[in-house]
Amino acid sequence: MNCLSQTPKADSLLWVIKSTEDDSLKVRAYIDLGQELMNSDINQSIHYLDDAILLALKIDYKKGLADAYNVQGRALANQGNFQDAIFIFRQSLNEYQDLKDKAGEANILSNLGSIYYRMGNSTKALEFHFQSLKIAEEIGDKRRIGTCFNNIGTVYQKSESTLDDALDSYKKALEVFEEIDYEDGIPTVAMNIGEIYFLELKYDSALHYHQVALELCDGTIDATFPLTQMGEIYGALDEFETAYSYHRRALGISEKLEAKFELTQSLIGYAKTQKKLGDYQQAIRSLERARIIAAEVDAKNELKDAYEGLSELFALVGDYRTAYENEINAKSVKEEIAKSSTEDMIRQLQFEFELSQKEAEIELLQKDTELKNAAVSNQRIVIFAAFAGLFMFLFISISLFRNNLAKRKANRLLQSQKEEIHSQREKVELALDQLKSTQAQLIHSEKMASLGELTAGVAHEIKNPLNFVNNFSEVSYDMILEIQEIRAKQQKLNQAAGKTEDDLLEDELLRDIRINIEKVTHHGQRADAIVQSMLDHSKFRSGEKEPTDLNDLAKKYLNLTYQSFKAKNKEAEIKLITDFDPELPIIEIIKQDFGRVLLNIFNNAFYVLNRKNPNDEDMPESEYPTLTLTTSLYTNTHGEKGAKISISDNGPGISDKIKDKIFQPFFTTKPTGEGTGLGLSLSYDIVKANGGEISVMSEVGKGTTFLIEFLAHYSLNDL
Template sequence: MDKISGIRVKDHGSLKLFTCQMMLIRSIPFLFSLVFFISVKSQSQTPKADSLLWVIKSTDDDSLKVRAYIDLGQEFINSDINQSIHYLDDAILIALKINYKKGLADAYNYQGRALANQGNFQDAIFINRQSLTEYQDLKDKTGEANILNNLGSIYYRMGNSSKALEYHFQSLKIAEEIDNKLRIGTSYNNIGTVYQQSESTLDDALNSYKKALEVFEEIDYEDGISTVAMNLGEIYYYELKYDSALRYHQIALEICDGTIDAPFPLTQMGEIYGAMGQFETANDYHRRALNISENLETKFDLTQSLIGYAKTQKRQGDAQQAIRTLERARVLAEEIEAKSELKDAYEGLSELFALLGDYKTAYENEINAKSVKEEIAKSSTDEMIRQLQFEFELSQKEAEIELLQKDTELKNAAVSNQRIVIFAAFGGLVMFLFISISLFKNNLNKKKANRLLQSQKEEIHAQREKVELALDQLKSTQAQLIHSEKMASLGELTAGIAHEIKNPLNFVNNFSEVSYDMILEIQELRSNNKSLNQGPGTAKTEEDQLEDELLRDIRINLEKVTHHGQRADAIVQGMLEHSKIRHGEKEPTNLNALAKEFLNLTYQSFKAKNKDAEIKLITNFDPELPKIEIIRQDFGRVLLNIFNNAFYVLNKKISKDGDLPSGEPPTLTLSTSIHTNPQGVKSAIISISDNGPGIPDKIKDKIFQPFFTTKPTGEGTGLGLSLSYDIVKANGGEISLISKVGKGTTFLIELPALEG
């Protein structure tokens, strides 16, 4: 940037003061290890470093010393970052002293890279901005494009995609102005990398990578061609365009085969051929990826290669070998703390053990996978919090620089006033008047500076409050995310259990019905035989009576088995319905009409079963409510479930007490409204309230869980609200409840409104 907090840096007085302060802070741990450093420094130097140190000692030319210190910093930037920063500090101090702008810009550039490699992003961004200012003053477009690209890469590593794209596009614009092909290709590749993080921008990423590949091929830059080809292959792999994915991975492999970059394209090519059923070719690629990773001792690449190999083994039907491969990947992922790969290993193991019928081990691995997911979600939230704190601290640092500049200006003004006093002593009465005016102006400047300082303090306080508010919002979002993950895991587990129970349950129901019919036939035959053999009026023997009682008891038992088997079948059907993937299409829907239709339908059904029950219905529809894009049939089931539950609790309360405690009639209230959030996004709210007994606080968190019900045995499966929760989520909405014991319950459904 050209400016720091709105003030262009022309003289380096306050900037030098800040640089010295940073060096002093960084040098504190260095002083404690000074003796050790002196004893090993000569041993740690390279021949090039020794040569550069000799130049520094033997020359009196400060500009040569600056270049030598910069080269020393560059020499150690990948091996000893602290040593690199130390040498670059020396280069900056000398460059500031002699006003050597080119050397100052280059020193800031490399120091920014070193700080970024160290993970000190805040200081890295600040120093890169200083370098950008110097390059802009020098009108060095290549240096300016380079720094903008560095800033974009830092913000990308911090997870700030919008800021990263802003800097990469600025770098691309300058690179195209000066026709620097290397910088153009690099910018397009970095832009594609940012776009690839979101499924909604994969097409943009694809276009950016293709442009980068064209530029790198034009200048025959093999490292760039290899990197971009792998990125293109990865996108086509995710889109299941296997021919294109194989073509680009082959291009990358021809360049990087045998290097640290080779395991990634080899693994993806193995997975593609496995998906195509060409297992011999797939296994060859997987083995090559594993050999390279093991020879180079790159544990992260080895972990990814093992996970990919296990997928192919599973497709090949070798579940036991796939389990052994994934167990090895799991151990490696835990060792290097690769959370995403650890999650993939647990999920793969869960699926394989389920296929083998070991549901206990499958469930344990599923629980472990969910635990890792929660850790990833928490670390993502923590990263967002650190990002907010970083932006806040960066703004504070820039404010401190501005205050330092103000302080320098005030000190310079004080020196000027002292000179005026000296001259005024020889000037007489007229000069005395001039001094008085100058002192008065100086006092005004100090007051102005104090007001500015107070204003900045108030602004910092306001920013701190914003950060705290954002932190609260992030914690709330994290809790919602964890709850959603739990509900998704329960749904998957429910589907698996229901599927496995269905077949044996069918056998139980079928054979119990057949056995019941057989008992009836036996009883009928016994009755006919006795009539023929003994004649009417003949008394039954004790043995006959015992057999009749046993047959009657067996028949009664079979009736109970059949009854409860049918109940269990209904529950399983509900579980399968709960987990079933819905393929209905969303369509713009008049929510008022839909809600009114299902309220009338549910109430008529309720009245048909409970003719004496009277429930008051109140509706309050917003006529301005926009149309909502939902799956109409599925969403009708949500309304049906909530209305049925409300009528059920109101009817139970009437049956128990004759009326509600307050003396008011049982009432159901349905209303709709429009809500607009602070960002101007509109949503529709459906509110369904009853004045029933309410829900205790201790069970509120369980209301939307599968199989949880407060109804007596046989009257509910506990799947209605869980299914409703999933449907609302699938339609992009949120469902929640507000309840107070003795007052009633309100369900709130929020759905995004159609734009326009």
């Protein structure tokens, strides 16, 4: 085994595997080890479950095979690989059905329902949960019955129109769990019921069920939800002392367990009660804290609620500007949530397409297997006939001749089926590539369209008054110069009289006005540049992809950028190192757009390297300002080949605090006036739209490396 175990139980199971012959006990050990590692090392877990499946097939241990498929399906689902998880669960379902194992069958159907629920397909989810419920009722499995009712209620609760159905299902689940005294299930179902009554403003019932849940889970992370809702209920009833006690308990548990998502929800509920009491400033502080944590854990719905609450509170205290800013931020988060829903729909369509193709391929492989079995059966008949004896020679000869014809026919059919499978695979791969490309372009187009609307509004609202500011500041500057020239001439003619105190004061005022107008002109031009950068960022690129030699393109833009940099910084000295792989494949990209990516990264590298002092005689050669550009051929985990571009500098590096923010729009570390923060954001969008990946590695004090990867798309004639 090529990995280290992580728990004493894992060590014990590894010892069993190494010391046991290939039998059912070893299969069970592989399954248990895969389950033990599921939460700590998912890839190694799947590896051991593969071993369990292979060994179960080898020794024909059907129960072990069904259980191994079941656990592996759960591991793949936890990994987010829903398509393979569904495929494996169906394999497990077939095995349980062959074994007539109703409990296993109900379990798999419930797992399938949960996966489709996570994918947003409520119809499919309900279909599988009801099938699981039917089997559980047939075999009298109370725990499974209660679990099915709870799962069905969860699906119904997604829609306001089916809240009554959800409540009915939850109550049935609670009744079953209380009957068997299932303490792990009772609090979950009770708080689900309490939440529905809370939404319906039936506070007495909500408090009752949340109290039931709290008695079993108080002090755990699950307790934060009922505590927060009970605090909101007592706040709505104007019992603020009681409300605050529940809120503080929820906050205390969240902070103690470092549960940031639950802490965000607790703070939002706390702010609602503070607002109800009229303590607006405290409510604002609670929501500001919730906003920061929600952004940190990427909890978009909670972030939206925090912005909306802040907008309302700032309006109540008369700070309408800040209220408007928070309303704009809330709208932006809503758009992100809507965009995410669109992307989920695209992934759902892609998933259904790939799953149907995989099922078609399996069907073809099953036909192939049937043909092989038919050929083997014919050979057995021939061998059996041969032992009939010499007196049946004529009969055997005829039988052999006929079987030979049948074998040839079967082989021809087998060859035809293999060719058909090969053709279907090629078509599936081509269609999948086209679907991925279309998906990337669709997402990119939606993003650019959304940003285009924003920048169009900015241009409409800011561009015209900004032009007036710039134009009139220039005119005013010229007028001041003319006034100063006229006064200078007049003062020259009146030199004998000398300057009066008023003359000196007027000269000083004119000089100050001229300096102020120069500042207005400078900042107006900078604002105009920022608006233009926003327009460039949102501009729709309609260029066509074309086969591109990345070596030539990278070399061209490096030389172009360096010459431009040297023209502006004549004293600067930067060492350039290049290493181009001659075997690099041709990549299809929008050449002009990708050139902008290289230009942005090179310019950023030269900017940070220019801040070093190469004239220092004591500077080691390793610290001399250096930019390294390399290209290389690489192969991903699926065996697909592609091209990689690496751009490295030995500058100051990027700290971990800001590394995750560098691709965000308007984020920059440059001083005010030296950067807009749109370059790397635009570069990220261009690389993704061209089907590539861009990432950054950096260590403070040692430098930064940007990696860009593209897969090569070969035609069928090239293979």
